[in-house]
Each structure stands twice: as structure tokens, then as C-alpha cells.
Amino acid sequence: MRPAAVFTGLAGMAVVSGLLIAAEARLRGGTGGEDMITVEAPATETAAEPAPEAAGPSATISDADAEIIARGAQPAAPSPAPAEGTTVTPADPPRPAETPGRQAAEPAAKKPIELARPVAENAGLLTFGERRLQLAGIIPTPADRICGPAGRQWPCGMMAKTALRQLLRNRSLTCDLDMAEWKEMATAACRLGTQDLGTWLAENGWAEAEAGSPLGAVAEKAKQAQKGIYGGDPRRK
Structure with a gap:
């Protein structure tokens, strides 16, 4: 009223x-x-x-408008609770937008590849035509390295190269590579049958192991035994 x-x-x-x-x-x-x-x-x-309603047009409000305002001020009705025994599945989080044509680059897995006619450039470095491959885990022994004290020096680098060539005898190798064709230099573990070439060089003292290499213990054992470059001239024996 x-x-x-x-x-x-x-x-x-x-x-x-x-x-x-x-x-x-x-x-x-x-x-x-x-x-x-x-x-x-x-x-x-x-x-x-x-x-009081003559104070101005802004003070006048109809009963219908008052009812609409009262309804708008009422809190929203809560969502009905799920029935007992009903499983509620949470909404999946939004997925980040993917840029078309852009995918995560994954390194290619290495696989055993057969390589024919290897040539030992030194004890640890092989060549296949114009391509070069360093055996993993060791430091190649330069072919011009000289070992031994003054007066008893000997060409240990050339002897190490000769020892590896005699082992290979131009036979094919199996090397773990990303691809069969590569350019310039590659580093990989290679095997002659079941014999790992890097392990063979470290065991016989013809090459030193890289820092942190798993062949470190093997190379140290060869050094203690004075094998290869750690010993004397094998031609004198």
C-alpha cells in the first residue's frame, strides 16, 4: 500500500x-x-x-518493480546434491593450445650399423673413405707419439696404430650411429664381432681413457701392469 x-x-x-x-x-x-x-x-x-512520494520521480517505485528487485537480491539456489552412489567426474583441465606444425624434437635413437673396410688412422681414430669416426670412451693415441725415457725412447704411437690394424685386418665393424651416412667426424662405440674396440685398446694400454669414461678402471689396470704405451719398447723383448 x-x-x-x-x-x-x-x-x-x-x-x-x-x-x-x-x-x-x-x-x-x-x-x-x-x-x-x-x-x-x-x-x-x-x-x-x-x-513523501512527491519528492521526485526517483523516489517512486511500483510494487512490480519492488518485487523484481527483491527477487534479484535473493541468493542463487544451490545445485542439487548428487544422488547417493553416483560418481561425480571432475571436469578436465583446459589443454594448452598447440602450435600447428610444431612438435617436440626427439633425438634419433642410435642403432647398430655395419661399416666395411675400416682403416686405422691411429689407435682410436678410424676412417671410411672421406668419413672419420672416433671410438667412444678413449683418447686416440697420435701415430707420432714417442714413449720411454731418454735413451730408451720408442715410437709407441706407431706401434699402437699397427696393433689396431692387425686386429682389424680390413674386416667390417658394427658401430652404434644415428645414421649410416654422416659428414666429417662422428663418435661411436664399435665392435669387431663381440669385441668392443675401445675396451680392447684400453685393456692393452694402447689408448688412454677419457675423463669420466667407464673405461677408466680398465685403462688404470693396464697402466699398473705397464702395458702398451705405459711400458717399454715391445721390440726389445
Whole structure:
């Protein structure tokens, strides 16, 4: 109910009450000679004082608008709980967008490849035509290396190269490579049958092991035994 209707109703009730009091006073005045009391209706109060809703158009709101605002202020109804025994599957997280044509580069797996006609350039370095291959895990012994004390020196580098050539005898090898064709230099483990060439050179003292190589213990054992480059000239024995 609007405030204006409330004030109008109160004013009407006041007028009716005033008229009843005035009528009662007249009846008493006609019989008892008492002074007649006049009660003025407060109609001017209603006309003089404006209703609160006349303050401006922004203060006016209809019942329908009030109901809409009240509904909008109510909290959202909670989602119904899943029935007992029902499995709730969580939503999958968003996947990152993939750039078309871009994939993670994975290194190619090495595979055993047969290589024919190897030539020992020195004890640890092989050539196949224009391609070169260093045996993994060792430091190649240069062919011009000289070993031994002064007065008892000997060409240990050339002897190490000769020892490896005698082992190979132009037979094919199996090497672990990314591809059969490569350019310039490659490093790989190679085998002659079941014999690993790097291990053979380290065991016989014809090549030193690289730092951190698994052949370090083998090369140290050959050094303690004074084999190969760690010993004397084998031609004198």
C-alpha cells in the first residue's frame, strides 16, 4: 500500500471523528445549554503537507518493480546434491593450445650399423673413405707419439696404430650411429664381432681413457701392469 493512501485514510478518519464530536456537542448544547464546541477537520494538513512520494520521480517505485528487485537480491539456489552412489567426474583441465606444425624434437635413437673396410688412422681414430669416426670412451693415441725415457725412447704411437690394424685386418665393424651416412667426424662405440674396440685398446694400454669414461678402471689396470704405451719398447723383448 502506498504512503499517500495511508495518509488519506488517516485524514478521512479524523474528519469523520470530528463530525461525530461536533454532532454530539450540538445535541448537548440544545438540551443542556452548554457552549457548542467546534472541531475543525484537519483537511488542510493533507493539502498543505505533500506526500513523501512527491519528492521526485526517483523516489517512486511500483510494487512490480519492488518485487523484481527483491527477487534479484535473493541468493542463487544451490545445485542439487548428487544422488547417493553416483560418481561425480571432475571436469578436465583446459589443454594448452598447440602450435600447428610444431612438435617436440626427439633425438634419433642410435642403432647398430655395419661399416666395411675400416682403416686405422691411429689407435682410436678410424676412417671410411672421406668419413672419420672416433671410438667412444678413449683418447686416440697420435701415430707420432714417442714413449720411454731418454735413451730408451720408442715410437709407441706407431706401434699402437699397427696393433689396431692387425686386429682389424680390413674386416667390417658394427658401430652404434644415428645414421649410416654422416659428414666429417662422428663418435661411436664399435665392435669387431663381440669385441668392443675401445675396451680392447684400453685393456692393452694402447689408448688412454677419457675423463669420466667407464673405461677408466680398465685403462688404470693396464697402466699398473705397464702395458702398451705405459711400458717399454715391445721390440726389445
